[in-house]
Amino acid sequence: MKSVNVGMVGYKFMGKAHSNAYRAVPMFFPQSAKPVMKAICGRDADALEAARAQFGWESAETNWRELVKRADIDLIDINAPSDAHKEIALAAAAEGKHIFCEKPLALTLADSIEMLKAAEAAGVKHMVGFNYRFAPAVQLAKKLIAEGRIGEIYHFRGWFLQDWILDPSFPLVWRLQKEIAGSGSHGDLGAHVIDLARYLVGEFREVIGMSETFVKERPLPTAMAGLSAKGDKDAPRGAVTVDDATLFLSRFENGALGSIEATRFAAGHRCTNAFEINGSKGSIKFDFERVNELQVYFTDDADDVQGFRRVLATDASHAYMDAWWPAGHTIGYEHTFTHEVVELMEAIAEDRPASPSFVDGVACQAVLEAVDRSIAERRWVSLSEFEESR
């Protein structure tokens, strides 16, 4: 059995989720190559040390340029804010390190392509953090489609609905600033839906979208604030430079029709990452707020008992569940990361490409930009305009 030495850049929300996954793999997936938590990296030395101790990393680095050069590191995990992804990834590739990068891969398609090319040139493994693929219920959806049990796909409907910035006095955190985040709900939430659509249905052919920023100015935050920051109504205000909501229609290469929406203004939806797929032989529904469940309908069920089944995807027959608890004992959000790391560890150990890789990161970025262009130019945009992303 192999082990993989990890150096991780970032220690906030995603840094915590990744750390937990690295800790969980050896215990729940002992047959997997083992991630070794060598070093965590961030700029604020005190906060970093606290995170190191809490999350269980062996060492800390305040300069990522030092981290990527360390001989004892096999894999660089990048979950710093999005504007830092590219530079770190390029440096990691140059040092021959495997790379695990959170989504969105970069602020622009061009940057993400550069990252992919660098990783490929270096011959390292690369993975992008589309963790929702790794919910066992989503894995089941994939399996049903792959086995033809849903038939030819006609429709994909996907939403990622949140409400954490609904209050106009919520502060202007980095996720609301284009120069750091790249985009708003589109790149943060829509990217996940786009990835699930590509994973389950296939490639996009053309798109047309619209977007809106409902609250155009917000109080400046006093410090780097997370998802649950409290705003000060009387603080000076700055412009929100990303989208609050982005919707688009699409056609897929296989002829399916798509409708995708990402918003942070859907009151009552804390984290509704949901989709429905309709095919010639059945349908599938998923909602991340009930991450253990998949709704499945088959047209060939007996006439008098046709209906959506609520499958609790916690049986031993469901992906990854054998490693956890007996049937019916649910898992949650964090487990998607654990499964993701298992895939990455296995790819490294077996010397095969990881999935989703930067190829998927680039493809997703192309769709994001195609939608952006369709909004800017108010027209249908074909993915063929982004040939370089194929």
Next chain:
Amino acid sequence: MKSVNVGMVGYKFMGKAHSNAYRAVPMFFPQSAKPVMKAICGRDADALEAARAQFGWESAETNWRELVKRADIDLIDINAPSDAHKEIALAAAAEGKHIFCEKPLALTLADSIEMLKAAEAAGVKHMVGFNYRFAPAVQLAKKLIAEGRIGEIYHFRGWFLQDWILDPSFPLVWRLQKEIAGSGSHGDLGAHVIDLARYLVGEFREVIGMSETFVKERPLPTAMAGLSAKGDKDAPRGAVTVDDATLFLSRFENGALGSIEATRFAAGHRCTNAFEINGSKGSIKFDFERVNELQVYFTDDADDVQGFRRVLATDASHAYMDAWWPAGHTIGYEHTFTHEVVELMEAIAEDRPASPSFVDGVACQAVLEAVDRSIAERRWVSLSEFEESR
């Protein structure tokens, strides 16, 4: 095609529900024998005439003794308060009229047996108003069980939960007075669950129960008040003489275990008449608040897609639905009565027993009384103690 002339005693909630059913049958079930709305009967002449005109009856009678003697009447429909059932039914039988009586059949088992014997002696058709059997979703449950698709039955769990008297200032309406209503939630709501249990699982072998009257005194109502009466906190008070809630455990003849509860103190439940059945090959769940739906689980579904199916019982393959609207177009509470009347009309036309008949009314009454005795004597009571009800 035959027609059946109906004389109906009662014109409140149930009178309205029955009238609507008589009106609906010729339109939606034109192949059925046709109920003719000959006469409606009640004591208050003004209110009666208003009901007659509104519901569409040809004539009105203020004395039920006159009604049962009318030569132009084939069927007596009894939905007056429970304490009046027996006398009217005996008179109807004596006149050779078919009888459709609301549940509970009578205030006591002895009375209900007397009614059954009278009807049988007269050779008339008799039906008791267990309307919930006639929801297409319940019919589907029956079909699945009858065809062995659920296997051997292990468990029946049934509840009828309401909350309309939760407010302690709700007045002391007739349904809360033992001398008129016979019992409270037990006979009003529990009777329906008992009937569904008998219909779907089989006969009860033994029972043990408990009951409670949470609010022991209530304001006297100013007039005969219905389910939505408003109480006057300062009005004089009287004792509530029926149960607010009754629960019991049971064994069925076939070995299944039962748990049944009826209460009017379940906040948030307007009309939750629900049950679940677990068998060796599957399970069934029903909730009347979603009357068009049946949840069904089969153990022999493929391993990776096992789960309760939500069957919308509105397809042409479901009982009675062919007569209504296209698939997916729902029906409601009142339709259970329409189907019930269809069954009665067909029984009369085909000269065969209706189902559920007074036999079922008596059997239900025996279970009600067995539970009452088990409460009074704090012991398991066998239905064999009520041999006369078999």
Next chain:
Amino acid sequence: MKSVNVGMVGYKFMGKAHSNAYRAVPMFFPQSAKPVMKAICGRDADALEAARAQFGWESAETNWRELVKRADIDLIDINAPSDAHKEIALAAAAEGKHIFCEKPLALTLADSIEMLKAAEAAGVKHMVGFNYRFAPAVQLAKKLIAEGRIGEIYHFRGWFLQDWILDPSFPLVWRLQKEIAGSGSHGDLGAHVIDLARYLVGEFREVIGMSETFVKERPLPTAMAGLSAKGDKDAPRGAVTVDDATLFLSRFENGALGSIEATRFAAGHRCTNAFEINGSKGSIKFDFERVNELQVYFTDDADDVQGFRRVLATDASHAYMDAWWPAGHTIGYEHTFTHEVVELMEAIAEDRPASPSFVDGVACQAVLEAVDRSIAERRWVSLSEFEESR
């Protein structure tokens, strides 16, 4: 109390639904002006007479031109196939009859405007059959929005999903032929969603859509077939000339973003007419398959108990429910028509415009055509291009 003499053209699915509503109004809404079922009209004399007897009309007419001239008719109800709407409506208006016309009002916007102008010129009442407005749960949604309890509206998401033509051997019924039906899922299903969006959110500003016909040829039916027709695989085939699915994005005048989809290819959805609305103070969800329910979320609920409430809209506080049964006793699809007729009867009795009127029919048609144009020309289309519809 007034009565209104009705002459109805059409006797299939919608004719049955309307007839039932006319029968129900006097019984359940006795205070309303009373519809009198004077005459039913259709071309096939035998089938018509059967419908007349079954539905309870006083007389039958095989020529609608005769019907509209009858002096004893106050109101013409048009539910014949869509291509016949205009001619009949114009004739009815010319005769000074009130008009109740099923949706879509006409095959084209121009035709619908002509119908509206004719009705206005004649000074008659006019109503278009957007029956879903009249579900009590939808009325509650309207009330909550009107009272500001949902706040400023950000999002409208609406779907009408069916699956009755999923089987490629389902025959080429009239609803699949453009020259009779005008359009497919777009005009049949999408029209309802558009109307609900206009009713609840407001006017559309611009739209862009896409559509698809997944199954391009189907067996010719042997006779006029309804929604549950069985196809003959070996029958000669004809081209499907309408859309199987149409989706579009929209902006509303008030700045809200919309996403609307209509399809007949969503396996497992018999009749999912559903929408969700997100506002600054709350959200609303509705699904017609659970017609008695509205899901409502309020941002100002206490922090620890925020969540969507499942409101069973059957309480006396909910629109129209006082007329039916006690709280918790559900109603179904057909009741939306009864409420619709109550509105029409009251409008006539009170000499005020009915709602929704032909104005709404025209406005809906404008949106339908704007979407069609956006599809044909692959561009955003502003409703201002249809000034004549305002």
Next chain:
Amino acid sequence: MKSVNVGMVGYKFMGKAHSNAYRAVPMFFPQSAKPVMKAICGRDADALEAARAQFGWESAETNWRELVKRADIDLIDINAPSDAHKEIALAAAAEGKHIFCEKPLALTLADSIEMLKAAEAAGVKHMVGFNYRFAPAVQLAKKLIAEGRIGEIYHFRGWFLQDWILDPSFPLVWRLQKEIAGSGSHGDLGAHVIDLARYLVGEFREVIGMSETFVKERPLPTAMAGLSAKGDKDAPRGAVTVDDATLFLSRFENGALGSIEATRFAAGHRCTNAFEINGSKGSIKFDFERVNELQVYFTDDADDVQGFRRVLATDASHAYMDAWWPAGHTIGYEHTFTHEVVELMEAIAEDRPASPSFVDGVACQAVLEAVDRSIAERRWVSLSEFEESR
């Protein structure tokens, strides 16, 4: 900050769940006293070493008598099969170790009382593993009740439904043998429901129950097998000596009525640990298969929007959730153990009793035995017959 050295006896299902909790506490609850995973104990040296390495314990002991004597151990965690609990606990107490024991505390009430007395005499902290209390949704239920927001409680309905032994060829594992497990569904599943009832409603006054063993003989297992063991139909068979299902009715000290059921024969229910509570001011519903959700109803909601709210108990306002992920990001089964360990660590650090303690274990055992006695003697049994358990 303090640390607590743990020695754990048992390494199967519960051992894994406990180990995971010990690992999670320092990362997610860094302010808590820290559990140090000193030693794991079991009889099979090879399997034990594998578990030690996988779960991350510092050392292994094959003899629990050695373990309890180790000077470096502060806390003994007992999750071996139930028949071993008592002896280990008594030894641990004798050595002055804190004790964390899985439920059921012992095979008999007398044994559990002995354990409680020993722990109290030794002055050590003691906790019993009723982990379901620690779901944030259950904590919310407790809070709502404690704050009077549900009012006076009228009804408790609780079920623990599973289906893992539905197949008659499932083998005779230790959980189906009375001498090891003590009881079947009653002690395994019912114990959890009883504890939740005590936690949320209060003490039981009297009970009456019934039970059944549907499958009376099963194939002998080839080796110690877990919940997902596969049986060999042709293997020699042994008698099942525990209950497959146990149901009982109860009255609580505060007058509430209870109905509780535990079964392993409910097809389609993998792990439905569910309850509903109805009070004078509202109701609460919980189902462990949707562990993040609590359904709550308040009678004082506005008349037109009354309904059960689906509260996703993942907000920062919900117990323990602050430590995990942003709102809407769900947790699962294993987190209940982590929270349980936090409570135990805090109790030790603060030198206060842990909750639930052996007092709760004893009280639960008394109810279990009262039910058993009520079944054996076919009569209502008062908890006052078990005065020694108070």
